Amino acid sequence: MLHAQDLTKRYNGVLALDRLNLTVAGGEIFCLLGGNGAGKTTTINLFLNFVPPSSGRALVDNIDVTRNPLEAKRQIAYIPETVMLYGSLSGLENISYFTTLALGVKRPDDELLELLDQAGLAREAAFKRVGGYSKGMRQKVGIAIAMAKNARALLLDEPTSGLDPQAANEFASLLQKLKHKNIAILMTTHDLFLAKQTGTHVGIMRSGKLISTLATVDVDSTDLERIYLEISGSRQLA
Numbered sequence: 001m002l003h004a005q006d007l008t009k010r011y012n013g014v015l016a017l018d019r020l021n022l023t024v025a026g027g028e029i030f031c032l033l034g035g036n037g038a039g040k041t042t043t044i045n046l047f048l049n050f051v052p053p054s055s056g057r058a059l060v061d062n063i064d065v066t067r068n069p070l071e072a073k074r075q076i077a078y079i080p081e082t083v084m085l086y087g088s089l090s091g092l093e094n095i096s097y098f099t100t101l102a103l104g105v106k107r108p109d110d111e112l113l114e115l116l117d118q119a120g121l122a123r124e125a126a127f128k129r130v131g132g133y134s135k136g137m138r139q140k141v142g143i144a145i146a147m148a149k150n151a152r153a154l155l156l157d158e159p160t161s162g163l164d165p166q167a168a169n170e171f172a173s174l175l176q177k178l179k180h181k182n183i184a185i186l187m188t189t190h191d192l193f194l195a196k197q198t199g200t201h202v203g204i205m206r207s208g209k210l211i212s213t214l215a216t217v218d219v220d221s222t223d224l225e226r227i228y229l230e231i232s233g234s235r236q237l238a
């Protein structure tokens with residue numbers, strides 16, 4: 001579903017991403033790990049066509065995001081660190097607005113309420129102004145919007161940063177639900193525990209390069225931490 005082919009990005013001579021090759025199939029959760037400046041957000045921004053590649057391609061369902069941006073965008077939902085919603089509207093009004101914008105037709109409120117339920121938003125909260133929502137509640141609305149759009153790929157940039165442990169745990173469970181809907185998920189995170197807990201695959205980046213890709217079933221948490229620290233150069237192995 002998501003493919004990077006020799007995907008490369010330079011910013012004024014800075015090599016932010018260096019020939020990335022990556023595949024995320026439907027039902028997979030690929031977690032990009034790496035220190036500050038490793039190239040994680042650049043990868044997400046290239047898939048979203050927020051920035052053009054210097055060379056190589058980002059494909060969503062075999063659609064080149066640079067050549068066919070609108071078609072590619074229909075397949076994708078994006079959850080940034082803080083989900084941008086209209087604070088003066090309720091959760092239900094927000095999902096209705098953004099879904100209508102994406103699909104060109106309005107989905108009935110009862111269907112949207114059901115999706116907010118599935119995303120774990122309390123029913124009474126759906127009718128309250130988003131201005132009073134916590135970060136975790138905003139993310140639930142963001143995920144419900146992704147489901148309402150029938151997005152086939154979900155891109156997330158540090159989604160659990162700033163969430164309390166309970167909210168982060170709820171979020172991890174929600175990702176599992178999406179995985180079972182066969183959505184391809186690409187997520188950046190600094191949270192090794194989340195990556196091990198929710199990811200099917202983990203990619204460790206350094207200086208714009210994807211250094212290692214692991215299936216999470218093949219590593220335990222201690223090994224993952226050791227490999228991460230070794231690659232990111234924070235600690236030399238004894």
Ligand SMILES: Nc1ncnc2c1ncn2[C@@H]1O[C@H](COP(=O)(O)OP(=O)(O)OP(=O)(O)O)[C@@H](O)[C@H]1O
Nearest residue numbers: 011014015016034035036037038039040041042043
């Ligand atoms: N808009 C930009 N203009 C210039 N350089 C940029 C821009 N965006 C990113 N970079 C550079 O590209 C490199 C990769 O940055 P990127 O934001 O992708 O890293 P990251 O892995 O997401 O880091 P972090 O964990 O700190 O968010 C860094 O050297 C960064 O300074």
